[in-house]
Amino acid sequence: MRLKTALLGAAALAALAPTAFAAGHEGPRGRDGEVKIIYWQAPSIMNPFLSGGTKDIEAASMVVEPLARYDPEGTMLPWLVEEIPTVENGGVTEDLTQITWKITPGLTWSDGTPFTSADVKFTYDYCTHPEGGCAQATKFEGVASVETPDEQTVVVNFDGPTPFPYGPFVGNESPIIQAAQFADCMGAKAPECTEANFKPIGTGPFVVTEFKPNDVISMVANENYRVDGKPAFATVTFKGGGDAAAAGRAVMETGEYDYAWNLQLAPDVIATMEQGGKGKPVVGFGTLVERIMLNHTNPDPSLGAEERAVVRPHPFLQDPAVYKALSMAIDRALLVEVGYGQAGRVTCNWVPAPQLYASTSMTCDTQDIEGAKKLLDDAGIVDTDGDGIREKDGVPLAILFQSSTNAVRQDFQALIKDWWEQIGLSVELRNVDSSVFFGGDPGSPDTFQKFYADVQMYANNFAGTDPQAYLGNGLCDKAPTPASQWQGENISRFCMEEYDALHKELAATGDLEERGRIAKELNDMAVANGMMIPLVDRGRLSAHSVTLGGVDLNTWDSELWNVADWYRIK
Amino acid sequence: MLTYTFRRLAMSVPTLLFISLAIFLLLKLAPGDPVANQPLTIPPEVRQKMREALGYDQPLVVQYWKWLVQFFWVEPLVLTDHIFGTNFSDGKLRILSWQHRAPVMDIVVQRLPQTLWVVGTAYVVAILIALPIGIYSAYRQYSVFDNAGTFVSMVGFSMPPFFSGVLLIVIFSVNMPRDSFWWFPSIYDTTLRVTSWDTFQAQIRQMVLPVMVLALQITSQLSRFMRASMLDNLNQDYVRTARAKGLSEWVVVMIHVLRNSMIPVVTVIALGIPTIFGGAIITERVFKVNGIGDQLIGALFASDIPTVMTLTFIFAILIVVFNLIADILYGILDPRIRYD
Numbered sequence: 013m014r015l016k017t018a019l020l021g022a023a024a025l026a027a028l029a030p031t032a033f034a035a036g037h038e039g040p041r042g043r044d045g046e047v048k049i050i051y052w053q054a055p056s057i058m059n060p061f062l063s064g065g066t067k068d069i070e071a072a073s074m075v076v077e078p079l080a081r082y083d084p085e086g087t088m089l090p091w092l093v094e095e096i097p098t099v100e101n102g103g104v105t106e107d108l109t110q111i112t113w114k115i116t117p118g119l120t121w122s123d124g125t126p127f128t129s130a131d132v133k134f135t136y137d138y139c140t141h142p143e144g145g146c147a148q149a150t151k152f153e154g155v156a157s158v159e160t161p162d163e164q165t166v167v168v169n170f171d172g173p174t175p176f177p178y179g180p181f182v183g184n185e186s187p188i189i190q191a192a193q194f195a196d197c198m199g200a201k202a203p204e205c206t207e208a209n210f211k212p213i214g215t216g217p218f219v220v221t222e223f224k225p226n227d228v229i230s231m232v233a234n235e236n237y238r239v240d241g242k243p244a245f246a247t248v249t250f251k252g253g254g255d256a257a258a259a260g261r262a263v264m265e266t267g268e269y270d271y272a273w274n275l276q277l278a279p280d281v282i283a284t285m286e287q288g289g290k291g292k293p294v295v296g297f298g299t300l301v302e303r304i305m306l307n308h309t310n311p312d313p314s315l316g317a318e319e320r321a322v323v324r325p326h327p328f329l330q331d332p333a334v335y336k337a338l339s340m341a342i343d344r345a346l347l348v349e350v351g352y353g354q355a356g357r358v359t360c361n362w363v364p365a366p367q368l369y370a371s372t373s374m375t376c377d378t379q380d381i382e383g384a385k386k387l388l389d390d391a392g393i394v395d396t397d398g399d400g401i402r403e404k405d406g407v408p409l410a411i412l413f414q415s416s417t418n419a420v421r422q423d424f425q426a427l428i429k430d431w432w433e434q435i436g437l438s439v440e441l442r443n444v445d446s447s448v449f450f451g452g453d454p455g456s457p458d459t460f461q462k463f464y465a466d467v468q469m470y471a472n473n474f475a476g477t478d479p480q481a482y483l484g485n486g487l488c489d490k491a492p493t494p495a496s497q498w499q500g501e502n503i504s505r506f507c508m509e510e511y512d513a514l515h516k517e518l519a520a521t522g523d524l525e526e527r528g529r530i531a532k533e534l535n536d537m538a539v540a541n542g543m544m545i546p547l548v549d550r551g552r553l554s555a556h557s558v559t560l561g562g563v564d565l566n567t568w569d570s571e572l573w574n575v576a577d578w579y580r581i582k
Numbered sequence: 583m584l585t586y587t588f589r590r591l592a593m594s595v596p597t598l599l600f601i602s603l604a605i606f607l608l609l610k611l612a613p614g615d616p617v618a619n620q621p622l623t624i625p626p627e628v629r630q631k632m633r634e635a636l637g638y639d640q641p642l643v644v645q646y647w648k649w650l651v652q653f654f655w656v657e658p659l660v661l662t663d664h665i666f667g668t669n670f671s672d673g674k675l676r677i678l679s680w681q682h683r684a685p686v687m688d689i690v691v692q693r694l695p696q697t698l699w700v701v702g703t704a705y706v707v708a709i710l711i712a713l714p715i716g717i718y719s720a721y722r723q724y725s726v727f728d729n730a731g732t733f734v735s736m737v738g739f740s741m742p743p744f745f746s747g748v749l750l751i752v753i754f755s756v757n758m759p760r761d762s763f764w765w766f767p768s769i770y771d772t773t774l775r776v777t778s779w780d781t782f783q784a785q786i787r788q789m790v791l792p793v794m795v796l797a798l799q800i801t802s803q804l805s806r807f808m809r810a811s812m813l814d815n816l817n818q819d820y821v822r823t824a825r826a827k828g829l830s831e832w833v834v835v836m837i838h839v840l841r842n843s844m845i846p847v848v849t850v851i852a853l854g855i856p857t858i859f860g861g862a863i864i865t866e867r868v869f870k871v872n873g874i875g876d877q878l879i880g881a882l883f884a885s886d887i888p889t890v891m892t893l894t895f896i897f898a899i900l901i902v903v904f905n906l907i908a909d910i911l912y913g914i915l916d917p918r919i920r921y922d
Contacts, residue, residue: 050769054880056679056681056682056884057681057682057683062683063620063681064617064620064621064623064624065619065620065621066621142631143634143635144631144635145631145632145633145634145635145636146628146631146632147620147624147628147632149627149628149631150623150624150625150628200635202635202683203635203678203683204675204678204683206683206684206685206688209682209683209684210682210684222773224692224772224872225679225681225682225684225689226681226682226689226872226876226877226880227693227772227872227876228772228773228872230773249773251769251772251870253867253870253872253876253880254769254867254868254870255867258768258769258868258870261751261755261756261768262768262769265755265756266755266756266760266767266768267760268755268767268768268769269769288756445613446618447613447614447615447618447619447883447885448613448614448618450618450622451613451614451615451618452615452617452618452626452629453613453615456613472622472623473622473623474623475621475623499626499627499630500626501625501626
């Protein structure tokens, strides 16, 4: 993010806020009664450090808050601090190893006690405790120490130059918890603090009064919230459970609820529900890309356990003609229409957003079956034995295409199989239950890390707005192998020296414009060299009641990031 | 009879231990990972730490032994403490769920009332409807009423709750005007506390749809049983004798035949009671009733082994106990049956 723009944006927002109030929804705190939110995945815990699940993090975001968070454009906003520290304003040191946050004076926890830098430091200690199993430990990667020179100042020291020092304490995954409440819950004792894990004390607009795990959370407005007249709602009922269809129905058709999160439903189902007239869908786009990963190793079952999906290369997938033809044969626009409707758009990129990092050099909107055939013919990959399937160096282009079990993915698989068969490949489909596919059990042959198939489809994204770590998933040494217990993020086992070198350059660059340029180049390099075939940029579709105002869908932070600004339209 | 009861009770201890081991091993053999549902943005090292914090990679024997001790020693201690205000269980680790890190039994206690209310009511309603239907269908065999009853129970029995539940929601929540008397909520409000006449009405209203779905299924099953059992008895010699004595039809059917026909039906009802505690997984999911069934399926999806293990084991205990009760009831209802 261009930080200057970010700061200007924040200033502009602050200036705009009073105007927004003039629109007629100003008044005392709690004036609008109850707001009812439904998440079809029920929150199990209110401590985001003990669960990485989105449902838990978002529910907790109404109560515990980070020092800074992102707005719907992916711009950083100062939240519990006065400004975002940058090199220009002296908040980040020139050598990029230290960042200093200045906490807004006068902040209090919902129990009335002052919010100090000690709480911030405690949060760091809590999450980095070796026995705690903290789900957000990556946020503190590279942090050497956290110091508190005074009650309002937090200094984070990194163990090396960190061009993007906004990992710790920024965004919904890194909120601050109260030291006093969690003091006895460090490390192995963390799970035993049921009361604290269910009813954390926070700085957010609401306070938990009752938490029924996997069912419902009751909250009331925080009497000590820092903004007068907010939140507009006195109570929140946060219901969880069921399925996306039921949640959508409850908001858009029966009108029983005000807000339904993440409605992953077929486009026609959403359209039918919308006709109910009680609510409307809202869409936001983030970094989630549905893609087909191409295997760079040989997944032949006849190879031994130490060699299968380990030895390079793949018999035919690294031929540029092959992976380009595979990509050309796909009608992405149709996939979007079938699978995601308004909640999806065509993408040719691995990193589709934020704008600073999104490459615009490639196009892939139109399907070109003939072009794909010609490409293969010209490369000499033709059918030599008359069985209708092309061969490369005598190896038939037979593809095992796997994915996780999910209605949309199986539709995609069927369509893509048909297109690929049209250009002369043979395609076998396979789907694996998602808890196994994504489960990472090194003993299972069906995980996406093991990649015992030629190509596989799934979606992935990155947390926050900086793609450096995400682009790191293409580094040679991140490939899962038997030696690494099949752990590792480089699923396709893509490996290029130039790529590794350029990524190193990214990690040493502080200037944001320059980072954007390098990130785009890395993205193009990975896609153009057959790491993956990006398909659909998947947005988040939620729905809110027509009487609920102030909703601003945010994919960079919690969807409930601005719940304090929500109000009832009368 | 008493000796028999004691013998059966003693027998049930090894049975239950074996069941617990079987459940444990099945759960361990099944694929799944408690951190599988965490987003992909969490790297493997962190996942591994999270697994370790859960105790997921301890040796199987240790995990099983820990669970046994917690279930048979720590949890009863907690219960004693709760009742008598003692503190035997202080500092002892209870069975903690992997999803929410809270004691599993606390959640069970929190959720059992909803299940008992909804499923229990459905059971009572179903019995009240099924018995008269069964009796009258048998008494007027092949009449229009009997045929209609057969049809309805066939439909009710073959229609799965994920269909009938959604059908009822479409009719009574979506298409019904909101201010109509016939509008019923599709989502169970689990925060509702019955404190006044209005909240009581609201409670009844939100129970209508799930109870209807469940009662339809149970009614279909029970009314068939009742009818068959009545038919068996109606043709017996003692019925003819009763009629020959000049007894009224009411007395013949409702006193002589009904009493004898109830023996198998009572057994069926008794054996069905554990299922009330087990909750109704699908119906609870459809209407978002925060009952035991919903807890079980949620835990299964999350590979929350301690919760699944504890719940299934509680069901196992209930089934063993109610089997015993049914056997004893048999002896009480029919003096010819003796076990000693």
